[in-house]
Amino acid sequence: MTKAKILLVDDEEILRLTVSSDLQDAGYEVDTAVDGRHACVCLAEKSYDLIITDLFMEEVDGMQVMGEANRLDPTCSIILLTGYGNVESVVEALRGGADDYLLKPYKHEELFFRLTRCLEKRQLRVELKETERRLRQSHAELEKKSSGADNGTPGEKYGDIRQ
Numbered sequence: 001m002t003k004a005k006i007l008l009v010d011d012e013e014i015l016r017l018t019v020s021s022d023l024q025d026a027g028y029e030v031d032t033a034v035d036g037r038h039a040c041v042c043l044a045e046k047s048y049d050l051i052i053t054d055l056f057m058e059e060v061d062g063m064q065v066m067g068e069a070n071r072l073d074p075t076c077s078i079i080l081l082t083g084y085g086n087v088e089s090v091v092e093a094l095r096g097g098a099d100d101y102l103l104k105p106y107k108h109e110e111l112f113f114r115l116t117r118c119l120e121k122r123q124l125r126v127e128l129k130e131t132e133r134r135l136r137q138s139h140a141e142l143e144k145k146s147s148g149a150d151n152g153t154p155g156e157k158y159g160d161i162r163q
Helices: 013-025 036-045 062-072 087-095 108-148 154-158
Strands: 005-009 029-033 050-054 077-082 100-103
Touching: 005 013, 005 036, 013 029, 013 108, 029 036, 036 050, 036 062, 050 062, 050 108, 062 077, 062 087, 077 108, 087 100, 100 108
Parallel strands: 005 029, 005 050, 050 077, 077 100
Antiparallel strands: none
């Protein structure tokens, strides 16, 4: 199995460095972005399995990063981080497409638990999308076969049971 690709977005340098190091030590491929604008550039250039982003940043905030990520890849998982949590921001984030929400400061184990859960949810979304694609393809093939048989009588089309 390939390593999950994670984009870590936070304007706090110490957080970016420590979390990035922890994620890399755990075997993840990690890119970092210093702000939301840089994150959007990263998203345009590369796809990610998971985005961990600060909610409140200058210019482009975490909600905008999440919107861009969802637009480019709806299967991407997103964890929003903030030091300024309130019920309204949690509800808005979850309604906006976040898979999880974590308040700073947080415990290392809590981040990794949520990260693992989000990556599992992403894998399920990817599998569901592939299953839907195969079903549409099978349906189209069946439609094509049945439309080719429309020229005959019902007995020819469905097999005459009176024979």
